[in-house]
Amino acid sequence: MFTEREVADCRRPGGTLDVHGLAARFAAKEATLKALGADERALALRSVEVVVTAGRGLSLALSGAVAQLARERGIVRLAVSLTYTARQACALVLAWDGSG
DSSP states (O other), X not given: OOOHHHHHHTBOTTXXXXXXXXXXXXXXXXXXXXXXXXXXXXXXXXXXXXXXXXXXEEEEEEOHHHHHHHHHTTEEEEEEEEEEOSSOEEEEEEEEETTO
């Protein structure tokens, strides 16, 4: 469900994985599908990728059927915010269409 880049971004210097970071990314994938109105469509979670860009923070990269759904919905921009603790993970995804 995670891309190679997402796993690499959550790998700590000693080689262990930051499971809390992965949980937040999972929440972002779910929030993205909800923001796009995916309803009950079976869409691959790997088609939503949380990307870390130095100096720019987090963004979302869509591919496959998820990218097609965003085009169908007229989505021109997505924004993502992640937060997590040792017990909870949360993501907020905002989607803008081209209407305004």
